[in-house]
Amino acid sequence: MKRLWDEYLAPNPWSACFTNFTIAYINYAWSLFYLIPILSVKVMRNVISVRTQNLRLERDRLQLEKNNLDLQGESLKLQRDNLNLELSFLKSQINPHFLFNTLNAIYARTADVDDHAADLVMRLSNLMRYSLYESNREKVVMTKEVDYIESYIELEKARFSEKVTIEYHLIGNPDHYFIAPLLLISFVENAFKHGTSRSIAPSFVYISIDLEGYNLRFQVKNSVPPKSGLSSLKKTNEKAGGFGLLNTAKRLELLYPQKHKLTVTQTDEQFGIELEIDLTSISHLHEDVKL
Incomplete structure (x- = not known):
């Protein structure tokens, strides 16, 4: 063993790598000892980098979806508000107390004279009350x-x-x-x-x-x-x-x-x-x- 080590430490050990199998094996083992940890660290860094990038992309995608949903929600709210404004405008054009009092007066005058006419007045009153x-x-x-x-x-x-x-x-x-x-x-x-x-x-x-x-x-x-x-x-x-x-x-x-x-x-x-x-x-x- 001492002889092999002396040969390895000889002035030109590289020539011994090609003439002595044991010395060549020792050189190969030592190279793997240094190379494997370096490659392992690099692989781990690449894996972490890829996962980080994927997580970042997923986060950006979720943020875009959230923004789209917010925009859709605002659009639906605006449409609903517009419909409510249209209905409010219609109601503002009618004085409900005057209208219903008038319809009740007409109904009272027609109830004993024309049942069909009185029924129509009552139906009109119900229509307006429901709408308002x-x-x-x-x-x-x-x-x-x-x-x-x-x-x-x-x-x-x-x-x-x-x-x-x-x-x-x-x-x-x-x-x-x-x-x-x-x-x-x-x-x-x-x-x-x-x-x-x-x-x-x-x-x-x-x-x-x-x-x-x-x-x-x-x-x-x-x-x-x-x-x-x-x-x-x-x-x-x-x-x-x-x-x-x-x-x-x-x-x-x-x-x-x-x-x-x-x-x-x-x-x-x-x-x-x-x-x-x-x-x-x-x-x-x-x-x-x-x-």
């Missing part, structure tokens, strides 16, 4: 929304008399459901405004409310005045009763995101909408409310 007061609520029992629609239909029947064929169907018990107020009436108003009031020929309006499980299926169809074609149907952004169809679509996006489906169909003879809403979450929140 119940619309402030976030959700109402669907019975109130249905009553509003039925009262509106009766007023339109009296207005158009025999000129319009009106068909209305209600399936299910609306007492068991909650819905955003004044959400469905826009479609009904649009059917009369753009379908029957613009036509001198006989026309029709079909309205259906179907409640099954926690699903609402609402359909409105109306005839299109002759010679108007699709050109008049493109003007559905006009406001009806304070809410146009465009605003109603925005409200649906705000109030029932990914829980509704609105389908619009139009031909030269007919315009129709079909709305489906999942009322599950809203109804569950109010299951303990006594109706």
